[in-house]
Amino acid sequence: MNYKVVIAIISVIGVYALGNYYIGTRIYKGLASNFSINSVLYWSIFWLIAIAYIITMILGNYISGKIFDVFNLIGAYWLAILFYLIILFPLIDLVALINRRYSFIPTDIGRYNVSSLVSLVVTIAMVFIVVYGTWNGRHSYVKSYDINIDKKIDGLDELNVVMVSDIHLGNLIDGKRAKTMVQEINILKPDIVLFAGDIVDTEVKPFLKGSMAEEFRNIKSTYGTYAALGNHDIMRGDDDIITEELNKYGVTVLRDDVKAINDKFYVVGRDDISINRAKRKRKSLEGILANIDKSKPILLIDHTPSSLEDGVKNHIDLQVSGHTHKGQFFPNNLITSRIFEVDYGYLKKNDMNVVVSSGYGTWGPPIRLGSRSEIVNMRIKFNE
Numbered sequence: 144m145n146y147k148v149v150i151a152i153i154s155v156i157g158v159y160a161l162g163n164y165y166i167g168t169r170i171y172k173g174l175a176s177n178f179s180i181n182s183v184l185y186w187s188i189f190w191l192i193a194i195a196y197i198i199t200m201i202l203g204n205y206i207s208g209k210i211f212d213v214f215n216l217i218g219a220y221w222l223a224i225l226f227y228l229i230i231l232f233p234l235i236d237l238v239a240l241i242n243r244r245y246s247f248i249p250t251d252i253g254r255y256n257v258s259s260l261v262s263l264v265v266t267i268a269m270v271f272i273v274v275y276g277t278w279n280g281r282h283s284y285v286k287s288y289d290i291n292i293d294k295k296i297d298g299l300d301e302l303n304v305v306m307v308s309d310i311h312l313g314n315l316i317d318g319k320r321a322k323t324m325v326q327e328i329n330i331l332k333p334d335i336v337l338f339a340g341d342i343v344d345t346e347v348k349p350f351l352k353g354s355m356a357e358e359f360r361n362i363k364s365t366y367g368t369y370a371a372l373g374n375h376d377i378m379r380g381d382d383d384i385i386t387e388e389l390n391k392y393g394v395t396v397l398r399d400d401v402k403a404i405n406d407k408f409y410v411v412g413r414d415d416i417s418i419n420r421a422k423r424k425r426k427s428l429e430g431i432l433a434n435i436d437k438s439k440p441i442l443l444i445d446h447t448p449s450s451l452e453d454g455v456k457n458h459i460d461l462q463v464s465g466h467t468h469k470g471q472f473f474p475n476n477l478i479t480s481r482i483f484e485v486d487y488g489y490l491k492k493n494d495m496n497v498v499v500s501s502g503y504g505t506w507g508p509p510i511r512l513g514s515r516s517e518i519v520n521m522r523i524k525f526n527e
Contacts, residue, residue, distance in 0.1 A: 163193040166228045171260050192221050196507070203314065203346030213313045218512065223276065223472065224269055225509035231265060275509025276472065281310075281320070283503060283516040288489055290496050291525045292460045294440045296407045305333035305364075306519040308446070308465025309481040309502025311375065312342030312355045312501065316504045321358040324503060324518070328362055333521050335366040335404070339465040339500065340373025340415055340446030351388065360392040366404050368394045371412035373446035373466060375506070378417065397444065399426035401435060406425065408440040415446040415466075420465065428453045440525065448483050448499045451492055461496045469501035473513030487514075508511075 167189045173179050195218025199211065242248045305328050305347045307510060312321055328336060350356070376385050376472050386396040395402065397412025404410060411432065414425045429448075432441070440460045448464035469487040470476030479486040483499075490497040498521060501514045 146289035162225065162229055163190070166225055166232065167193070169228075169232050178257070183460065190216055193225075194218075196222055196466075198223070199314070200345065203348060205348075207352065209349065212314050218313060219508050220273060220510075223272060226472070226508075227269065228265075228496075231268070235261060235265075244360075252382055260399050268316055272472075272510065276508070276512050280505050280509050280516055283324075283518055285327075285331065286500070286517045286519050288490075288498060288519070288521045290461065290498075290521055292440050292496070292523055292525050293494065294460065294525055296440065296525050301525070302408075302523040303332065303334045304337060304442070304461075304521040304523055305331050305335075306337045306339055306463045306498065306500060306521065307503050308339035308463075308500045308519075309341040309468060309504055309506070310338075311341055311344035311504035311506050312353075313346055313349045315509050316344065317349075318353045318355040318358060320504070325358050325361050327518055331518070333364045335410070336364045336368040337410070337442070337444050337463055338363055338368070339377075339444050339463050340371050341375045341465060341504075341506075342370065342373070342389065343376050343381075343385050343503070344506065345375050345379055347379065347384055350377075351384070356388045356392045356394070358392075359389065359394050362393065369402065369410045369444065370394050370396045371413060371444035371446060372396065372398065372414050374415045374417035375413055382414075382418075399431055401431055403435070408442065411437055411441060411443045412491050413443070413445045416449060417447070427458045428459075432457055438498070440523075446516065448485055449495065451484055451490075451495070454495050454497075455469040455493045459495050461498070461521075463519070464497070464499045465502050467499060467501070467504065469514035471501075471505060471511055471514055472508070476513055494521060 165476045166338060167186065171182070171185055195214050197218070199215035199218055233241065238248070248257060287334070307324065307328070310316065310321070310324065359368065370389060372382055372385070376382055386398065389396050397410065398414050399412070401411045402410050413428070413431070416425065418425050420433065435441070441458065443454055443459045443462040445462055445464055447466040447512065448462070451462070454462045467479045467483060467486040470479045485497055485499050487499050487501055500519045501517055503516050503518060505511060
């Protein structure tokens with residue numbers, strides 16, 4: 144293993160441990176000021192929760208069961224709580240530090256202690272984040288776009304395209320959610336369905352054991368269902384297994400490949416760019432499109448919206464992507480919007496249309512704040 148990777152891993156673990164220790168200490172002091180707390184028991188439970196998600200990520204392909212799933216869920220929710228407490232507690236500590244010098248906040252308000260009131264407000268905020276965020280993450284809506292492509296297809300003036308990205312099927316998002324998704328897709332009566340990667344949430348065992356891919360065979364469309372792989376589909380080296388399972392149930396997985404659809408238009412699927420860090424390099428877009436008729440419309444599925452110039456140079460008419468989750472929960476969207484030219488929504492780049500979805504599922508904490516779970520519906524009109 145590259146020493147830089149080792150250093151990066153150690154650094155991440157160190158930062159995560161320090162962050163948890165800081166939050167754990169703050170929670171302990173708050174509880175100890177009002178209750179009698181056994182410190183050994185408290186810290187044992189705290190660190191078990193803090194490392195729960197990491198443990199389940201490592202062991203997900205080897206262990207399963209209800210207890211394991213609950214452990215995984217607790218660990219996932221803790222990541223969200225930790226994230227927001229890391230933001231809130233330093234702000235509270237900063238205000239308290241300034242107040243010690245200038246005394247602009249009283250110790251008590253009426254018969255209530257200010258410190259206890261702050262603790263109550265923080266607790267209510269965390270409950271809201273968990274409850275509302277979970278509801279918001281599990282209830283999708285349809286995001287619609289009207290798109291014009293300046294090419295003409297004989298006998299086809301309009302194409303109804305449904306696109307879904309980032310389902311993350313696994314321990315937290317199961318076959319029931321996949322069934323609901325398929326029903327929501329079929330209501331839209333698509334001509335073609337495109338899956339823009341991260342169909343599986345890293346560990347392939349729950350996906351296979353739950354026979355989750357079976358739901359995909361119930362998708363109804365005129366021209367079929369096509370998919371490209373995302374970073375989570377690839378990162379554990381199970382991409383061939385996932386491809387075979389999806390193909391078995393009617394999803395054509397395009398791996399650096401192009402498919403002519405009824406000799407009217409093309410669908411292209413690229414392996415996610417993350418595969419360049421794994422066992423092989425993905426093909427160039429020029430190589431994939433070398434033998435096609437570029438006067439016909441070309442629809443590209445590329446999970447990460449980071450190679451837009453490739454699409455422009457190769458006369459792609461529509462690129463669909465996901466990956467960003469629109470940050471999934473605020474304020475992460477402020478970061479993704481700076482990393483990507485378009486981290487969510489629609490972009491017209493020269494003659495290429497780009498649509499980036501916030502995704503259907505979630506990674507890590509099964510919550511969404513500041514983003515919504517969605518299915519994308521694109522009405523494409525062809526006008527030469």
